Amino acid sequence: MIAKSEPSNSQIVLYKIGKALKTPTPYLTIFGVSLWLGAYYLFCEGWRLPLFNKLPGPYEVIVEWLNPDPDWGISLYSPEYHDHIYYSCRRILIAFAIATGIGVPLGLFMGWSKKFRDYSFPILETLRPIPILAWVPLAILMFSGLETPVIFLATLASLFVTTLNTLLGVNSIDESYFRAAKCLGASNTDVFLHVVVPGALPFIFTGLEISVGVAWFSLVAAEMVSGEFGLGYMINDSYMNITYVSMVIAMLTLGFFGWITSAFVRWVGNRMMQWRVKALALEGR
Amino acid sequence: MAEKNTKGAISIKNVTKIYDPEGVNVMAVDDCSLEIKSGEVCMIVGPSGCGKTTLLNAIAGFHSITEGEIYLDNEILCGPNKPLADQGSDRIVVFQHGALFPWKTLQENVAYGPIVQKVLPKNEALDKAGGLLEEAGIGDMMKKYPGEVSSGMARRAEIVRALINNPKVLLLDEPYRAMDALTKSIMHESLLEVYDKTNVTIFFITHDLEEAIFLGDKVVVMTTRPAKTKLILDVDIPRPRNYQVLSSEKFRVLVNEAKDAVHEEAIKAFEAGERELA
Numbered sequence: 001m002i003a004k005s006e007p008s009n010s011q012i013v014l015y016k017i018g019k020a021l022k023t024p025t026p027y028l029t030i031f032g033v034s035l036w037l038g039a040y041y042l043f044c045e046g047w048r049l050p051l052f053n054k055l056p057g058p059y060e061v062i063v064e065w066l067n068p069d070p071d072w073g074i075s076l077y078s079p080e081y082h083d084h085i086y087y088s089c090r091r092i093l094i095a096f097a098i099a100t101g102i103g104v105p106l107g108l109f110m111g112w113s114k115k116f117r118d119y120s121f122p123i124l125e126t127l128r129p130i131p132i133l134a135w136v137p138l139a140i141l142m143f144s145g146l147e148t149p150v151i152f153l154a155t156l157a158s159l160f161v162t163t164l165n166t167l168l169g170v171n172s173i174d175e176s177y178f179r180a181a182k183c184l185g186a187s188n189t190d191v192f193l194h195v196v197v198p199g200a201l202p203f204i205f206t207g208l209e210i211s212v213g214v215a216w217f218s219l220v221a222a223e224m225v226s227g228e229f230g231l232g233y234m235i236n237d238s239y240m241n242i243t244y245v246s247m248v249i250a251m252l253t254l255g256f257f258g259w260i261t262s263a264f265v266r267w268v269g270n271r272m273m274q275w276r277v278k279a280l281a282l283e284g285r
Numbered sequence: 286m287a288e289k290n291t292k293g294a295i296s297i298k299n300v301t302k303i304y305d306p307e308g309v310n311v312m313a314v315d316d317c318s319l320e321i322k323s324g325e326v327c328m329i330v331g332p333s334g335c336g337k338t339t340l341l342n343a344i345a346g347f348h349s350i351t352e353g354e355i356y357l358d359n360e361i362l363c364g365p366n367k368p369l370a371d372q373g374s375d376r377i378v379v380f381q382h383g384a385l386f387p388w389k390t391l392q393e394n395v396a397y398g399p400i401v402q403k404v405l406p407k408n409e410a411l412d413k414a415g416g417l418l419e420e421a422g423i424g425d426m427m428k429k430y431p432g433e434v435s436s437g438m439a440r441r442a443e444i445v446r447a448l449i450n451n452p453k454v455l456l457l458d459e460p461y462r463a464m465d466a467l468t469k470s471i472m473h474e475s476l477l478e479v480y481d482k483t484n485v486t487i488f489f490i491t492h493d494l495e496e497a498i499f500l501g502d503k504v505v506v507m508t509t510r511p512a513k514t515k516l517i518l519d520v521d522i523p524r525p526r527n528y529q530v531l532s533s534e535k536f537r538v539l540v541n542e543a544k545d546a547v548h549e550e551a552i553k554a555f556e557a558g559e560r561e562l563a
Contacts, residue, residue, distance in 0.1 A: 198388035279432025
């Protein structure tokens with residue numbers, strides 16, 4: 001057998017890039033984005049369709065975004081913009097951390113112990129369908145200040161998603177893993193740590209990806225109703241002040257950070273589930 | 286694993302199992318009795334869904350029994366006062382669809398028993414697991430996850446995971462059912478090799494008569510549901526066995542002897558058309 005040295009990291013990266021360029025994926029992505037931008041441009045700035053005539057076109061938005069001296073008050077260079085981003089991200093971080101910290105253990109216990117599930121499931125199912133906007137008055141009544149109610153609302157929304165997905169994750173684990181662990185002499189704690197937790201991980205991470213998105217939805221809703229900073233506030237404030245360019249900038253920023261956060265969650269998930277990544281890779285996924 | 290096994294005699298006495306899903310009683314096993322000597326390979330053959338697995342589940346402690354008793358080395362596992370046997374590492378199951386933990390490497394899977402039972406510190410358990418996988422011819426694969434290896438490899442590792450605990454009994458629930466004939470023949474030879482080394486008592490469920498006669502010391506043909514023993518066949522083909530056995534006269538005679546009994550039950554099971562029980 002020929003001895004082969006392990007490829008270095010940079011070689012792997014180059015190989016992966018080279019391989020990706022041979023697939024249609026990057027070209028289709030570029031094509032898709034161009035198509036979208038082109039349509040947006042034509043509707044607003046090219047043909048000036050009536051439906052779009054109050055909206056700023058992509059060219060106007062990009063120019064404003066990159067303008068060191070913005071016409072409408074907010075661009076990449078304005079400290080106010082950074083504050084909005086900072087506040088929203090900070091709230092998401094806190095809300096997501098609390099929701100995950102409570103939701104994952106809650107879901108794991110609900111899935112693992114039938115008794116615990118019998119106690120708690122009806123409550124979860126009753127509270128879960130209540131839309132987050134319906135919680136706004138209650139949040140304002142319960143918490144003082146502007147920051148806590150907003151974080152509370154974002155936490156609540158993602159908590160339900162995380163809990164439910166974790167619970168489903170535990171239920172999805174094949175009975176034979178529990179039996180095998182028991183056969184091999186595992187205690188109940190061992191079963192929890194070595195079967196319930198790792199077995200539910202794929203569902204947990206799917207749940208977390210959704211939950212971070214849901215946290216953004218509800219955060220923005222909450223910021224629009226009450227708040228002083230944040231991207232949701234910026235959208236609403238720009239609308240009120242008829243600075244539609246800033247509004248679109250805030251929307252796109254929101255989309256971008258939402259995407260970054262879910263990508264981060266996915267990355268952490270893949271790091272924690274190498275076993276799954278490798279098995280899926282062999283199936284060509 | 287070198288010492289010959291003198292433990293693992295199973296005695297099933299008048300066992301009956303009635304399920305009652307939705308208030309309708311379904312009798313899965315009816316007054317079934319069976320003696321398995323220590324170090325014997327006992328093959329249970331019967332049509333799908335006849336209640337073979339119910340018997341295995343009772344021995345392993347997954348399901349309770351309704352009547353009767355099951356003993357392991359003259360100690361009661363389950364009986365009238367204790368319908369559900371305790372689960373323990375003296376009886377290890379190898380599952381139909383395989384149950385290696387997908388989140389652990391083959392080596393970690395094999396080392397799992399000694400680690401959770403605290404019979405070995407983690408490092409030593411991993412070393413021992415590596416050694417055993419090496420012996421089983423899959424040492425190169427030990428750092429891989431079950432999702433990365435073939436089903437044959439995985440099944441072999443699962444048997445190693447069972448044997449590292451020196452179980453008295455190995456309970457196999459149609460472990461090779463989903464495999465193609467070629468892989469199956471390799472799995473048979475490796476199981477025979479393991480058996481010749483350890484002499485562990487084997488309780489093996491299958492619906493493949495030739496597999497049963499090739500591997501077993503005793504072949505028990507079960508009736509269709511409710512299951513009881515229809516025919517017990519002693520296989521006096523000397524060990525160690527290899528694939529030549531399959532073309533021997535004796536093998537052919539034994540297959541013919543049991544074939545009618547199996548076929549008869551298969552027809553009954555098919556005509557009853559009931560849904561298989563787990």
